[in-house]
Amino acid sequence: MTLPPGLMISAPASGTGKTTVMLGLLRALAEDGLAVQPFKSGPDYIDPAFHRAAAGRASFNLDSWAMAPGMIAALARQAEGADLVLAEGSMGLFDGVATAGVGGHGSSAELARAMGWPVILVLDVGGQAQSAAATALGFARYDTGLPFAGVILNRVASPRHERLIRLGMAQAGLRVLGALPRRGDLKLPERHLGLVQATEHSDLEAAIAGYAAFLRAHVDLAALRALAAACAPGTAAPQPLPRPPAQRIALAQDAAFSFTYPHLLAGWRAAGAEVLPFSPLADEPPPAADLVWLPGGYPELHAGRIAAAGRFMAGLRAHAATRPVHGECGGYMVLGQALTDAAGVAHPMAGLLGLVTSYQTRRLHLGYRLAQLVAPVPGFAPGTRLRGHEFHYSTILSQPDAPLAAVSDADGAPVAETGSRRGTVTGTFFHLIAEDAA
Structure with missing residues (x-):
């Protein structure tokens, strides 16, 4: 079975805007005629419903702490027939259960490495300029076995701010795939367990369409597609999904x-x-x-x-x-x-x-x-x-x-x-x- 190429959309931490970036990318690529399969790294309950609204395909959690490799392999098959996979990370790229090795068990990095998905790092650059490159360089080099594709800069204050950040990234040898100007209306509403549910969003379709237009204007979608790598979910044989508890x-x-x-x-x-x-x-x-x-x-x-x-x-x-x-x-x-x-x-x-x-x-x-x-x-x-x-x-x-x-x-x-x-x-x-x- 051949699965489509994919990317992991991650970030240094929660709250950097990766979900809005993910939704904008899903919809923009779908508008270009691609069938895009979304996944969510980790146990998040809410994001998959937003993914489905943006991509028109059901999104599934992939969790390397809670799921056996065979279940992850089975769920990866949901991407059959798609042109591209986009997986959204949870928390920071390397955050997970503490283990002796690099990164955490259950982390987005662990899943990306296992699936062969290059990482796109969404970086909140508010309050810094060339120093943003030092942060990105640390993420790019922290795990040498993890494919790292580049960064999308978020909350850029001005053209001068963007130029300074790009200068730092160039010196670090890191590719900038997009630079998103600061916009207050791009933040999804939240409550105590995270985002307000997709079904409760007052005008979710208009919001996602707006994200897509914004991402299309400020991200190199063609370059992003070219960086996607073939999904290779290890050698585990797919196992059945959880059986029903009743008929x-x-x-x-x-x-x-x-x-x-x-x-x-x-x-x-x-x-x-x-x-x-x-x-x-x-x-x-x-x-x-x-x-x-x-x-x-x-x-x-x-x-x-x-x-x-x-x-x-x-x-x-x-x-x-x-x-x-x-x-x-x-x-x-x-x-x-x-x-x-x-x-x-x-x-x-x-x-x-x-x-x-x-x-x-x-x-x-x-x-x-x-x-x-x-x-x-x-x-x-x-x-x-x-x-x-x-x-x-x-x-x-x-x-x-x-x-x-x-x-x-x-x-x-x-x-x-x-x-x-x-x-x-x-x-x-x-x-x-x-x-x-x-």
């Missing part, structure tokens, strides 16, 4: 329940499962199914509406009386006894678990999770090891039910958020990515 799955899907990894849904559907979406915010009860799955999202922003959704709550409780229900992160909180919002108002939830959480008492919980189940989860037997990711600000006030798993972080340190189980109902604060292959 008919009622999946909550709206602004409060939206964080479902695309590769999970692709795996479920490929194996013949029927995924039945419904909206708790619209007070829809779960459709008749073998399993109700409540994914993460932003229930803390909609707690009043969820508490008042009588048809949803009654249908959820009726299903749980005889069939399994599973919740992840926000979905887990909704299965609990109560959720306190940012204003300190406690809202009653489904009461299928004893969990009580508070978004008013905020503390960041972030990182990879390795869980060994002590009880079954739909689709997985006790003793199974699962890899996932946790990202939320809510605090547990009470968790009286039996633990679901022994959970640790990527360094092996125990994590207090063990998940819960009661009868047919289970929940975790981590979002499942894949079964552990170790």
